[in-house]
Amino acid sequence: MTRGARAALQQAGFSRRDFLKTSGALIVGFSASHSLLHAQGGGPTPGSPSLNQVDSWIAIAADGSVTAYSGKEELGQGISTAQIQLVAEELCVPIERVKLIYCDTALTPDQAHTSGSQSHPANFNKDNLAQAGATAREALLKLAANRWAVPVDQLTVADGILTVKNNPSKKTSYGELVGGKKFNLTLDRKAQRKPPSQWTVLGQPVMRPDLPALISGQFEFVHNVRLPGMLHGQVVRPPAVGATVIGVDENSVKDMPGVVKVVVRKNFVGLVAEKPWQAIQAAAKLKVDWTPGAGLPNHADFYQHLRNQKPTRDTLLVDSKDVEQRLAESASVLNATYLHPYQMHGSVGSSCAVADVQGDHATIYSPTQAVWYQRNTAAMILGLKPENLHVIYRPGSGCYGLNGADTVTYDAALLSQAVGKPVRVQLSRKDEMAWENFGNAYVIEQRAGLDAKGNILAWLHESWSPTLGNRPGPGTPGNVITGLLVGFEPEPLVPRSPAPDPRSYNNGSNGVPSYVAGRIDGANCGTGTIKSERVLLHSVRSPFWTGPLRSPARIQNTFAHECFMDELASRVKADPLEYRLRHLSDPRLTGVVKAAAKAANWDARPSPKPEVRKTGIVTGRGIACVLYEGDNGYSAMVAEVEVNQDSGKIAVKHIVVATDCGPISNPDGLRNQIEGGALQGASRALMEEVTWDDQKVTSFDWATYHSLPLGFEIPRIESVLLNRPDQAATGAGELSITLVPAAIGNAIFDATGARIRQVPFTPERVKAALAARA
Amino acid sequence: MSAITLKVNGQSHTLDLDPATPLLYALSDDLALRGPKFGCGLGQCGACTVIVKGQAVRSCVTPVKAVAGSEITTLEGLGAVDNLHPIQKAFLVERAAQCGFCLNGIILTAKAFLDKNPQASDQEIQQAMSTVLCRCFTNVRMLAAIRRYQQETAR
Numbered sequence: 001m002t003r004g005a006r007a008a009l010q011q012a013g014f015s016r017r018d019f020l021k022t023s024g025a026l027i028v029g030f031s032a033s034h035s036l037l038h039a040q041g042g043g044p045t046p047g048s049p050s051l052n053q054v055d056s057w058i059a060i061a062a063d064g065s066v067t068a069y070s071g072k073e074e075l076g077q078g079i080s081t082a083q084i085q086l087v088a089e090e091l092c093v094p095i096e097r098v099k100l101i102y103c104d105t106a107l108t109p110d111q112a113h114t115s116g117s118q119s120h121p122a123n124f125n126k127d128n129l130a131q132a133g134a135t136a137r138e139a140l141l142k143l144a145a146n147r148w149a150v151p152v153d154q155l156t157v158a159d160g161i162l163t164v165k166n167n168p169s170k171k172t173s174y175g176e177l178v179g180g181k182k183f184n185l186t187l188d189r190k191a192q193r194k195p196p197s198q199w200t201v202l203g204q205p206v207m208r209p210d211l212p213a214l215i216s217g218q219f220e221f222v223h224n225v226r227l228p229g230m231l232h233g234q235v236v237r238p239p240a241v242g243a244t245v246i247g248v249d250e251n252s253v254k255d256m257p258g259v260v261k262v263v264v265r266k267n268f269v270g271l272v273a274e275k276p277w278q279a280i281q282a283a284a285k286l287k288v289d290w291t292p293g294a295g296l297p298n299h300a301d302f303y304q305h306l307r308n309q310k311p312t313r314d315t316l317l318v319d320s321k322d323v324e325q326r327l328a329e330s331a332s333v334l335n336a337t338y339l340h341p342y343q344m345h346g347s348v349g350s351s352c353a354v355a356d357v358q359g360d361h362a363t364i365y366s367p368t369q370a371v372w373y374q375r376n377t378a379a380m381i382l383g384l385k386p387e388n389l390h391v392i393y394r395p396g397s398g399c400y401g402l403n404g405a406d407t408v409t410y411d412a413a414l415l416s417q418a419v420g421k422p423v424r425v426q427l428s429r430k431d432e433m434a435w436e437n438f439g440n441a442y443v444i445e446q447r448a449g450l451d452a453k454g455n456i457l458a459w460l461h462e463s464w465s466p467t468l469g470n471r472p473g474p475g476t477p478g479n480v481i482t483g484l485l486v487g488f489e490p491e492p493l494v495p496r497s498p499a500p501d502p503r504s505y506n507n508g509s510n511g512v513p514s515y516v517a518g519r520i521d522g523a524n525c526g527t528g529t530i531k532s533e534r535v536l537l538h539s540v541r542s543p544f545w546t547g548p549l550r551s552p553a554r555i556q557n558t559f560a561h562e563c564f565m566d567e568l569a570s571r572v573k574a575d576p577l578e579y580r581l582r583h584l585s586d587p588r589l590t591g592v593v594k595a596a597a598k599a600a601n602w603d604a605r606p607s608p609k610p611e612v613r614k615t616g617i618v619t620g621r622g623i624a625c626v627l628y629e630g631d632n633g634y635s636a637m638v639a640e641v642e643v644n645q646d647s648g649k650i651a652v653k654h655i656v657v658a659t660d661c662g663p664i665s666n667p668d669g670l671r672n673q674i675e676g677g678a679l680q681g682a683s684r685a686l687m688e689e690v691t692w693d694d695q696k697v698t699s700f701d702w703a704t705y706h707s708l709p710l711g712f713e714i715p716r717i718e719s720v721l722l723n724r725p726d727q728a729a730t731g732a733g734e735l736s737i738t739l740v741p742a743a744i745g746n747a748i749f750d751a752t753g754a755r756i757r758q759v760p761f762t763p764e765r766v767k768a769a770l771a772a773r774a
Numbered sequence: 775m776s777a778i779t780l781k782v783n784g785q786s787h788t789l790d791l792d793p794a795t796p797l798l799y800a801l802s803d804d805l806a807l808r809g810p811k812f813g814c815g816l817g818q819c820g821a822c823t824v825i826v827k828g829q830a831v832r833s834c835v836t837p838v839k840a841v842a843g844s845e846i847t848t849l850e851g852l853g854a855v856d857n858l859h860p861i862q863k864a865f866l867v868e869r870a871a872q873c874g875f876c877l878n879g880i881i882l883t884a885k886a887f888l889d890k891n892p893q894a895s896d897q898e899i900q901q902a903m904s905t906v907l908c909r910c911f912t913n914v915r916m917l918a919a920i921r922r923y924q925q926e927t928a929r
Contacts, residue, residue: 076873076910207869214874215862217809217849221875224808232803257775257792277792277799280815348821348909349813349875397813398873398910429814668869672912676872679911702818702907710880711903714913 045372045474047387048110054139054183056109057132058087062179064160066091066098070129071111072119073103073369074210076398077733078669079119081208085666086124089194089202090133091140093160093174103371103393110372113471115401115548117632117731124665124729126189134191136183143177196663196725203723205668222394225354225365227422231260232276233415234283236269237431237481240293240695241543245269252287262286263418268485270411272419280428293695296543303339303443306464309540311495316502317511317535318518318526326458326532330449336567337445338560339758340741342438342690344705345549349397351404352426355412361388362416366409367396369471374406377477378413381486400680402437402471402480402547410482433705434697435481438690439549440465440542444560449532454572456583458532459516461561465553466542467493481545493541507630509553510738511535513561514627515583527586527627544690544697550680551734554628555741559759562624562742566607566749573606576623576746586627588660591722592636593625595658599720600638607746608753614773617644619653622746624739628731634660634722635735637678639715639743643751645770648763651713652682652744658720661732667721674719674736681740682715683708687760778838782807783851793839797831798822800838801848809849809878813907820879820906824848830886849878852885861885861923868919872910879906884920892928899924 049056049069059067068087074080080100088095101107103114111122123129137157144162145152148170156163162177164170173179196203213219238244248269250262258278262271269288273279297305327333354365355378362384368374371391379386396405408427416423447460469479469490478488505518505525512518516533518526526533551558569579577597584590600621609620620643625636640654655678664670687706691699699705741759749755754769779788780800789804796815801807801824813821815834822834825847853859858866861881871877880903887902888894894902899920908916 076871076875078872208871210874211866211869211871212855212858214871214877215865215881216853216855216858217807217878218855219808219874221808221811223811224802224806226806275799276803277795346909347875348819348907349811395873397875400909426812429816429818672869672872672915675914676911679913680909683911701814701816703816707907707909708911709904710876710906710908710913710916711900712913713900714917717914 044110045376048105048372049108051109051128052187054132054135054185054187057129058136058183060174060178062175064093064097064173064175064179066093068098068100068129069108070100070102070123071109072123073114073393074395075114075369076395077673078208078666080210081206082120082665082669083123083129084209085202085204085206086130087133089199090130091137091160092157095201095206097160105371105375105389105391112373113370115369115471117628117734120661120665120729120731121632126193130193131187131189131191134193135185135188138188138191139183139185140174140177144172147172202665203663204666206666207668220394221349222354222365222367222396223349223352223426225394225424227354227356230354230422230424231272231274231419232279233270233272233412233423233425234279235411235425235427235431236283236286236288237435238267238293239290241296241697242294243290243292246289246291249287253282253285256282256285261419263415265414265486268414268482270415272415272423276426296692296694298694299692302441306441306466306540307443309464309466311493312497312538312540313493313495314497314499315537315539316499317507317537318502318505318516318520319534320519320532322532323458323460323534327447327449327460330457331452332571333447333449334568334571335445335447336564336757337443338563340442340556340559341759342441342544342546343549343684343688344433344438344690344699345400345403345436346433346705346707347397347399347403350427350429350432351396351408352424353409353412354422354424355409355416356422357382357413357417358420360384362413363390363392364409364413365392365394367394367399367405368409369399369402369405373472373474374409376474377472377483378410380475380477380488381410381483382413382417400550401439401552402549404432404436406472407435407480407482410477410480414482414486430700433700435545437469437480437545437547439552440467440546440556442556444557446560446564448564448568450568450572454574456515456530456568459513459530461511461513461535462538463511463557464538464540467539467546468542469545470547479547493539499536505630510557510626510629511537511553512630513565514589514625515565515580524585527584527589529583529585551738554626554734555681555738558624558626558738559741559745562739563745563755563757566622566746567755570607570749575604576607577602577604580623580625588634589625589627592634592658592660593623595720595722596636596638596656597623599658599718600654600656602638607750609750612751612753615645617642618751620747620749620751622743622748622750624742624746626735626738628735628738633730633732633735635739637736637739637743639740639747641744641747641751643748643766645752648766648770650686650744650748650761650766652715654716655743656718656720657736658722659732659735660722660724661735662727662729663725664721664723665729670721670732671719673733675717677734677737678717678740679708679714681737682744685741685744685759685761687762689760778842780838780842780846781844782846783848791838794837797824797833797836797838797841797846801833807848807850811875811878813876813879820883821876823879823882825882825886828886828889830883849881852881860926864919864923864926865916868915868922870912870915870919872912876906876908880908880916884923888920888924888927892924894924
């Protein structure tokens, strides 16, 4: 999106994420058709608190305490703490006086999903919560100024007390001025945010207020919600992908203790019991006849299958229309194909929800990322009016995107409706893992032409990625398994080939490499210098559910871009750092690259290392960088690895991450996200992969889906934080993870001269790549 | 069903349970404790861990009859918000959490191990902690907190 377009939308009261969600044409890849539904829905849910009213965001009580309302929730990423700091800062009150309420359809504004690294940009810039805070502060100052008939600049405000500068006896509190009353004010776009140079609370490493309760086992997760008379449900999922119900033998569990009811709706099968263990045992015993599954493509040649899929939905992100010509003129041309598997969210706690459906009303406790969309889609599932549903967010286990949160909420709602009592459902490990919406698999072909001096003349990127379902939007309960089982369809893949010419620049999925100009309508919108460019994406139908997984599409594309850049540098015997800088034009991206290299004491020379030994343990370093989503945070990473060439095992020894996400709201929370992202990225790069046989998913627990445990030999991690108080706040939670597979892959190449183009870098794959070395 | 007496965090509770019921359900549902959590139900992730006779035990695969009468400690039994146990304090000082769902298993597994092996090397701690998962990958801070607890109790 261009700056002008964004400004126009913001004027119209849309945040960037609203735009991304509502603009079907600009969304690419996995979320293409999803956005069309939002376009029909058109922004926040009718009846939700207006985003333009201060009262939707801020309330001041008679005692001067401040309640803030947000549509961006705590998922473990620390955003609730930063939002409390923001409100305390803008209103000049101590953080202890601010209470934050988030994601409750009876109370909070509809800010769509808490996802996509959008909370920081949405609520910390010139809209929404931040602007409500600034508007409220200015309104309070004006009220006091009017009361004493002095100019506003004669007032000071601290600790929620307003004082006349030269007459300190004239003072009043927020509570006295507006306590318990509404502001009745529209968000004032001219209200001044407090400049970062004056911050005393925001920007500080404030500790998360929920930490003591978490550490002492007092914290209420959704798993701990207990309602009077609550029963326990379990679901019985199909034994194979595409299997449908022939019949259910309710008698098979009629003698089981505690069983209350067997519930069947089309292909949804579940039961309710008095106690959780009774429900689990009965669900295991319930006899259900299923049709055979639809059959699954062979795992061993899945990437070839993907590449041959028809129909496709094609999207061009950039096309200078001269790529073939420039490639023909090039002194040399390089090709490489990169492969990325389906991976899982794999939350450590399986998903859970509690629903209480009473007649035509329902109260639902859900770990969903979007309470308003959950309200609307659960209403469709239940056949009730959306306004009769009250959805309250309660934290689940960390989700990293679309885990089982929405689907289990439908499960609980369906079972509660069937028995007319509150029902809690926590999915079994297998039901969570076999049916969650996996992060997308990818086949990515890269092609580039080099001139005689070794500079890149042209870059061509073409990818294939399978899609089925997504996060439920306002009208798409069929985007997750339970919705389909009761008869709703997932968003269709609308075929489109050839792709239309791009009308505006959108690099939300990081399909466009950092090194090309990103030229649209005569303007360079990208971060690089290469003028001849084409990026073409093919979405194809997935046999498995797919959905956003931390750094969706961005991690896969960045793996391919940043490794391929390394291949090009190696071909012309250039230092990978210098070669990157040579092809970058964006000073902030260059800034993080240089900062990471400096902190890592970068060893400037071409890769691989000279005179690589072909046996035993060798070491190497790799670099990677990204402007996340094309406009949402800058990061660069240097990884140092040890490769055991006999066992094929990779040990990551050292990771340096440089981050520029605009003004830093909480450096401790930021570091926590950077560290967690780096190690989650290492687990995914080294071992995580969804597997299946001809009927069903076969990676459905921690013995069959491999994750690094707590006690592996963790690398030393250094975070370099580049604070940019003069810039807009961007996302930060998905920056470091995006770079890990590429940085590790490049370091393996540096150490060994073997290029691994397929994630995960398992010992078998490493050994195969080593054996294939020239 | 039969009457089973569980001693949890210093209190005795007599419950009417199927003796094969995994301990986790007695703790989290009959006793409404929030510390032990269902993560996998297979003893693979550690989220359900409790300490019985000094050992970290996976309550999701331990029948109540096997621990009846034994002293069972859950995370809330270590220390409350206003009276944290030294290992909980170490986690607070290191700010070692993201979503926090795994904390129960991480803290209790580390405590049971270090109380028996106060001189454990980094490698031995790693080995002991390779049986638990934090999918937010708060490893850096959690391992720092575990070492902090080890060092502070050694003094």
